[in-house]
Amino acid sequence: MTDLTRLSIADARKGLDAKTFSARELTDAYLAAIEAANPALNAYVAVTPDKARDMAEASDARIAKGEAGPLEGIPLGIKDLFGTKGVHTQAASHILDGFKPGYESSVTSNLWRDGAVMLGKLNMDEFAMGSSNETSYYGPVVNPWRAKGSDTDLVPGGSSGGSASAVAAWLCAGATATDTGGSIRQPAAFTGTVGIKPTYGRCSRWGVVAFASSLDQAGPIARTVEDAALMMTSMSGFDPKDSTSVDLAVPDFAAAVERGVKGLVIGVPREYRMDGMPQEIEALWQEGLSWLKAEGAEIRDISLPHTKYALPAYYIVAPAEASSNLARYDGVKYGLRVTGKDITDLYEMSRAAGFGREVKRRVMIGTYVLSAGYYDAYYVRAQKVRTLIKRDFEQVFAAGVDAILTPATPSAAFGIGDAAMKADPVKMYLNDIFTVTVNMAGLPGIAVPAGMDGQGLPLGLQLIGKPFDEETLFAAARVIERSAGLDLSPAKWW
Amino acid sequence: MSVDAATVKRIGRLARIRIEENEVETYRGELNAILGFVAQLDEVNIEGVEPMTSVTPMALRRRDDKVTDGNYAEAVVANAPLTEDNFFMVPKVVE
Numbered sequence: 086m087t088d089l090t091r092l093s094i095a096d097a098r099k100g101l102d103a104k105t106f107s108a109r110e111l112t113d114a115y116l117a118a119i120e121a122a123n124p125a126l127n128a129y130v131a132v133t134p135d136k137a138r139d140m141a142e143a144s145d146a147r148i149a150k151g152e153a154g155p156l157e158g159i160p161l162g163i164k165d166l167f168g169t170k171g172v173h174t175q176a177a178s179h180i181l182d183g184f185k186p187g188y189e190s191s192v193t194s195n196l197w198r199d200g201a202v203m204l205g206k207l208n209m210d211e212f213a214m215g216s217s218n219e220t221s222y223y224g225p226v227v228n229p230w231r232a233k234g235s236d237t238d239l240v241p242g243g244s245s246g247g248s249a250s251a252v253a254a255w256l257c258a259g260a261t262a263t264d265t266g267g268s269i270r271q272p273a274a275f276t277g278t279v280g281i282k283p284t285y286g287r288c289s290r291w292g293v294v295a296f297a298s299s300l301d302q303a304g305p306i307a308r309t310v311e312d313a314a315l316m317m318t319s320m321s322g323f324d325p326k327d328s329t330s331v332d333l334a335v336p337d338f339a340a341a342v343e344r345g346v347k348g349l350v351i352g353v354p355r356e357y358r359m360d361g362m363p364q365e366i367e368a369l370w371q372e373g374l375s376w377l378k379a380e381g382a383e384i385r386d387i388s389l390p391h392t393k394y395a396l397p398a399y400y401i402v403a404p405a406e407a408s409s410n411l412a413r414y415d416g417v418k419y420g421l422r423v424t425g426k427d428i429t430d431l432y433e434m435s436r437a438a439g440f441g442r443e444v445k446r447r448v449m450i451g452t453y454v455l456s457a458g459y460y461d462a463y464y465v466r467a468q469k470v471r472t473l474i475k476r477d478f479e480q481v482f483a484a485g486v487d488a489i490l491t492p493a494t495p496s497a498a499f500g501i502g503d504a505a506m507k508a509d510p511v512k513m514y515l516n517d518i519f520t521v522t523v524n525m526a527g528l529p530g531i532a533v534p535a536g537m538d539g540q541g542l543p544l545g546l547q548l549i550g551k552p553f554d555e556e557t558l559f560a561a562a563r564v565i566e567r568s569a570g571l572d573l574s575p576a577k578w579w
Numbered sequence: 580m581s582v583d584a585a586t587v588k589r590i591g592r593l594a595r596i597r598i599e600e601n602e603v604e605t606y607r608g609e610l611n612a613i614l615g616f617v618a619q620l621d622e623v624n625i626e627g628v629e630p631m632t633s634v635t636p637m638a639l640r641r642r643d644d645k646v647t648d649g650n651y652a653e654a655v656v657a658n659a660p661l662t663e664d665n666f667f668m669v670p671k672v673v674e
Contacts, residue, residue: 184658185658187651285635299633325640328639328640329635329639331635391623394619394620397617397618398617398620400617401617412595417660417667417669419658420658426670427670427671427672430670432595433595436597437599446613448594449591449610450610453582453586453590453610453614466620467617467620468632469623469625469629469630469631471630471631472629473623473625509612510612511612511613514616
């Protein structure tokens with residue numbers, strides 16, 4: 086029998102409907118793969134085998150009755166940031182020790198409504214703060230990809246590193262993820278997977294642990310563009326419980342995948358050509374453009390003049406919102422509690438013990454930029470710069486550009502414990518240089534594998550779209566996926 | 580702008596995060612590195628620019644002022660480290 090874990094979501098759905106295999110068999114295959122691989126990859130922080138088997142058997146019953154949903158019987162991994170009723174939900178933080186919510190997030194509820202099966206909760210950077218999945222309380226996630234001839238462990242990117250690693254290593258058919266500054270697209274690029282951050286407001290934030298509420302969006306990481314589109318359709322939708330959820334009909338995203346790019350105008354922003362950018366990233370970008378051109382797209386040079394200010398503005402806005410959102414972790418309502426001599430002592434000791442270094446650093450920065458006397462100089466200025474960043478994109482789209490092609494990351498995956506990044510937090514932040522603009526402007530962005538670097542590691546390209554035009558991104562990403570024709574199977578060492 | 584040791588301690592208190600004496604210098608260095616990085620925003624001309632309040636062109640939705648949820652105190656305190664009769668328990672705050 087073929088290895089069921091290697092099937093795409095689309096093919097697994099066909100096999101389930103044709104009764105070639107059962108949902109229970111498919112789920113069991115994934116559970117066995119997780120058991121064998123997780124000690125090496127550390128992608129899951131909690132596996133839920135009993136729940137998975139129950140859900141799979143319920144799927145088999147619905148398939149037998151001819152009532153299969155769009156994701157019926159498809160085993161998924163869920164990022165630890167999503168509230169899952171009665172199941173480990175800790176944002177990979179020590180401060181949420183033992184937290185099991187009494188509710189289910191809207192996005193995961195939508196997935197279960199459509200028949201998907203939960204395999205467990207995926208590792209991530211603590212509170213989604215990080216670009217290498219090294220800030221997790223549960224330890225770093227390992228990338229299934231290794232450089233040619235090397236046995237050095239590489240990071241899967243972050244913050245959705247568990248999601249990306251699990252998808253790339255066949256430990257789930259697809260995974261939920263979230264993206265505040267690049268946390269879906271950067272790990273997708275590092276692991277040869279497809280990740281899309283939809284337009285702000287497309288997916289409900291209700292029941293998802295908040296990091297920076299004006300930037301946070303959920304989205305899928307999957308092995309193909311079509312699979313990402315299938316998941317996106319189920320995850321999306323209006324939710325009255327999220328005040329920024331947008332009341333718009335959800336398209337059948339999978340139907341847009343083979344639409345092609347004929348007649349589309351693809352913008353190439355000159356500001357994304359960074360000093361010191363590796364030659365192979367530049368070459369990959371040019372190759373991506375030539376593929377789109379060959380299929381009938383028009384390539385146009387554009388300018389997004391405020392690009393370089395997106396990352397510094399982000400490192401004011403995101404920590405400011407985080408310092409406010411994370412005020413709720415006080416040692417009283419849930420999670421870790423360190424007893425002190427009085428209530429202030431209890432707060433300070435619980436938060437000092439429960440938050441990791443990166444989280445503390447960001448809460449401190451956020452507290453500082455919001456404090457009396459600094460609010461205008463930092464926070465208000467950053468929000469004004471954010472208006473200018475968004476305006477750059479609006480002007481380009483108004484001039485007829487349909488989507489923008491850029492590199493996804495400035496490099497391929499790097500080693501765990503990279504000394505230069507450890508010494509300087511800003512160097513780690515630069516990982517998100519190409520992705521963070523998209524969050525600042527609330528736009529959709531997709532990362533798609535497009536090539537390999539000289540060491541045999543995957544590299545991704547990013548497409549940025551107009552608000553609520555994820556369909557064009559799926560269509561254009563599919564052209565890149567098809568033209569690249571990559572074998573995205575990491576050699577199995579784990 | 581850069582922060583000194585006293586400011587690091589003050590931010591720690593505002594953020595309700597205990598900063599130990601031997602951590603102050605590391606935080607000071609890291610916070611100054613980040614503040615140095617974001618200082619490039621000073622070169623942007625923001626004359627007449629409105630600060631962003633909503634990334635999507637929509638007014639915040641309002642709902643009717645009605646009770647639509649609640650009456651499950653047990654579920655609310657279920658994850659708390661210390662409770663009694665559905666109350667959160669904390670050290671004495673009033674003498």
